[in-house]
Amino acid sequence: MSYPFQSTGTPLWDPALRVGEVYLGQAHSVADVLGVPSGLTPLRNGTCDLDPETFAAFVEHLLRFHNKGRHQSLSRMLHGVLVVSLVLMGRAGCPPPPPGGEVRDALLAEASALEPTMPR
Template structure:
């Protein structure tokens, strides 16, 4: 059983059911903590629709939480969620603003992780 993440008629990530459920739960929790919407809405088919603008705002705030200088525990807790979110954000054709010194490391992390996220 899968848990697809969709943008319009495109499947961005055909996650396993448990992986998808966990990601959505973590994203909703982080969005509540950050006081923004996650941009993820459950679909009747058992997956999630991605609202590009809301999701982009969420990922930008999540990135800001995970930057050097922030609390190390919060940064590390958010890192996996951030990388997964950045892959999805790339797949909807959107970007966030990142510091130049973070660009290479995030690009490498996204590339590694994207290979595990079937679409």
């Protein structure tokens, strides 16, 4: 069983059920802390809809929050959500985040390496 993520009917990611549920839960928790919507809406049919515009804004907020790097443990917890989110952002056709230095470049490289391992 899986937990597909889609945007306007286009498949973006089809992870195993628990993987999808964990990512969605983490993304919603982070969005709550940031005070912004995630752009991810779970649907009754067992899929998750991604609104590209709202999701891109969420990822940009998350990236800025992550880059503040004031607390090492928090940065580590946010890291996985951020890398998966960057892959989904690219697949949804969103422009990449604005330039932000070495940390941004490292995260984008990590997302690029992860992308082929995330089934559609």
